Amino acid sequence: MAKIYDFNYKYGEQKVVLPPGKYLLECWGAAGGGGCKITDTNLRSKGGYSKGELTLKKETALYIYTGEKGSNYAPTFNGGGKAMMHEGLSNGETLYCNGGGATDIRLIGGSWDNEQGLLSRIIVAGGGGRNNFETKGGDGGGDAGGDGSKADSKGTQTNGGKGQVGLDGSFGKGGSAVSPSSRENYGGGGGGWYGGGSGYNAGGGSGYVLTENSYKPAGYIPTKEYWLENTSMTVGGGIAEENGKAKITLLQGLPFLVISSYTSEQAVFTAGHTEENKLSKIEWFIDDVLKEAFTTDLYLEKTINYTLEDNALHTLKIVVTDINNMTYEKVVTISKSIMPLPTNANxxxxxxxxxxxxxxxxxxxxxxxxxxxxxxxxxxxxxxxxxxxxxxxxxxxxxxxxxxxxxxxxxxxxxxxxxxxxKYKYATGTTEVQKFSGKANMYGGKYGNTFDRNINDWIKIDNLGFVPNIFYAEHENVTVNSVFYKCVVFAICNIPIFSNEQDFTIDTSFSKEKLDNVDFRAAGIVCTNNERDVYINQNGVCIPASNNYFNLHYRWHAIKFI
Structure with a gap:
């Protein structure tokens, strides 16, 4: 029997991981709310119906979102537009005036209204628009949903429906109502590929099936491997007063293949099939020349050996065939001297x-x-x-x-x-503090205290090869007087900072007596970069450094990341 995956209404995503195979995808949109005086359910809006066949060549995760039927006050799940609350009813009637949610299958999960999720939908059945108390709202679609009391209130393949009093429908969402009076009743449009507009009778949302010729909005995510065949969409194909649902049916299993390792002399692989006992043979080729065919033990791991006669590039092709002559193949390049990249390749x-x-x-x-x-x-x-x-x-x-x-x-x-x-560079090394007479401008000119200072000790690195965004250097030492020093130099270049001042260098020296358990004393300067003799540019790095002991060596790191 064919394997069937049923998805009834659930407030949230439902995930399924499908093995390779040919599948029938079906979606039913949810019905619109309202219409409490209508006794004939055929006069209440229904969701749409969409179907299509999808062939998956590899294991694939799909996410199913089933629409919620129109209900009170809050927007319904998966795109149904919100109704305007009606006040002052004398008969105690309860209103269910929201639009019905769409049902869809997509490639990206998460919140139903996540933009990337909506842009990954491959099949959609539109939700029905809100019904008036005695007349019908627009059904869900279809290439387009049904109109409500206002023309062009239906969602289409390229646009949301126009709202009567309230919001227009939009991509994935029905329009919500805005009432001019507390005695008026306006409901939400149906969710869909594009949602229906709000209104007295609201418009239905449109359906969608991804094909080669279907409309694909800007930023649309699915590629041609997800095109569906044998598709159809029916306006109002859902059921009145019902939530949405979806179904996936396996029509035909497919063979598949996993190559676990290969070298210039040997390959190890395992073949399989979506259904049991369907494989008929496995063949492997070198440069399209058949080398061997297997007809027994087809589901067991296999090791094949071969000899390459030269150092040129060759192709190894492995083809798996099932009893219906459906095939799956993998081709890899092999050579005596050129082999695949390692897992940690840089x-x-x-x-x-x-x-x-x-x-x-x-x-x-x-x-x-x-x-x-x-x-x-x-x-x-x-x-x-x-x-x-x-x-x-x-x-x-x-x-x-x-x-x-x-x-x-x-x-x-x-x-x-x-x-x-x-764009991404890193360098590190050790350098000795250089002694020469130079100047640095102290940081904080915007506050009116700019002045320069004579500097005699510098970190200078030539020919770095790139302009770092962050430069860090540090050293620690103990003097002959048993004073412990920790010296830190930190500089930035071309990084936005809080005060929008210039790039800066911080040169700080922390000190304390080696055996005393007391706080460090600190002294240092902050100077601006690329002024006076301080620079971080194509020529390298030249910045002030503390030197509490003659000929200090600093360990440094330079990083470019923007």
């Missing part, structure tokens, strides 16, 4: 690997696939390298690849690494 490792790849290419093998993305490094760099490797692979697959093409791509990657290195 920027220098990546730069070296690029050079190795270039040399391997010159050896004559024109096949490189995704080696740059074999390690999960910092996301901004990883995305750039993945994009780069896809470009390289496309060139090879087209048959038009050349050494010049490859080298251009390698230069691009090295430029990226250079840019990152220019």
């Amino acid at each position: 920027l220098q490792d990546i730069s070296t690997k690029l050079t190795e790849i270039g040399e391997g290419f010159k050896n004559g093998k024109t096949s490189i696939i995704n080696i740059l993305a074999l390690k999960n490094i910092d996301s901004s760099l990883n995305n750039t390298l993945v994009e780069l490797s896809e470009k390289i692979k496309a060139l090879f697959d087209s048959g038009d690849a050349s050494i010049e093409n490859l080298m251009n791509q390698l230069i691009q990657a090295n430029n990226t690494i250079t840019q990152l290195n220019s």
Whole structure:
């Protein structure tokens, strides 16, 4: 039997982790509130219905948000607009005038109205708009929801519905009502892809299904791997007076594969399938030449051995096939001299690997696939390298690849690494205090007490290679008179500070008798940087330093991070 995941209404996210497979996703939006005098439930607004088929090639976490039906006073869960409280009813009737919440499935969890979460929705069923006491509000959608008493009060694929007296609908949210009189009744619009507008009868929210041709707003997160097929949306496909719900049904399981390790001589992997006993064979290839096929013990971990004849780049491809001829494959690049990045690879490792790849290419093998993305490094760099490797692979697959093409791509990657290195730098070392006569301007000119001071002891570091934002140095020593000193120098450059004064250096010396358990005495100066003989710039660092003992050595650290 097909595996089914049911999600009834819950005030909060519901998470499911799905293995690879083809799934039917279905959502029903929640009904709008109000309409307490309507005896025919068909005359009360309903939520929408949306469905589509999604094929997942890898294990994927999805987050389900089920809409709450229209209720009293507070906005309903997942986007239903808030009603205006009605005062002065003589018959004691209770009003449920809020819009119904949408039901959706998204890639990012958290609070339902989190912007990133709303921008990660792949399927939505709109909520119904608030009903008047005797007439119907707009149903949830659909490409668009249903209109309430005002035209254009429905949510659409690109805009929220217009409010009658109150707020318009917006992305993911129904409009809330604002009443001109305590005797008037205005309710909230339905939640949805775009929410419905508020009104006497409020508009319904729109539905949405992600496809190749669907509207994708600015900042939309899901990529083409989440496009759905065989989709449909129905306005009013939900149930009157009911909360929203969702269902995910496994239509067809898929094979999958995990390569746990590989070298220039051996690979270890495990194959699997969403459903039991569905695998039919496993094949592995070197440079698209079939080397071996397995038809037994397909679910057990396997080790394959191979011999590479040269130092060029080669491809190892492993293909898993099930009884329905559905396949899953992984391709990795192997070489006698070039192997994947280690788990603790840094920027220098990546730069070296690029050079190795270039040399391997010159050896004559024109096949490189995704080696740059074999390690999960910092996301901004990883995305750039993945994009780069896809470009390289496309060139090879087209048959038009050349050494010049490859080298251009390698230069691009090295430029990226250079840019990152220019933003994040660290250096450290030990330096001796230098003695020469110089001057420093004391800090605090804005308060009218600027003056300079003669300085004879300096920390001076040339050719640092970058301009640090933070420089720190320290030393401690005991004099011949048994006085203990702790000397600290701290400087900043190009960092916003409280008073918006200049960058500064603090040079402080703490002292006490070595064996006495008393507080330290302190003395020091604060001077402005890049004035007189004090500087932190491309030439290096030159700042005052305490020298309570001849020829002190300071341990220093320089950091660039912005």
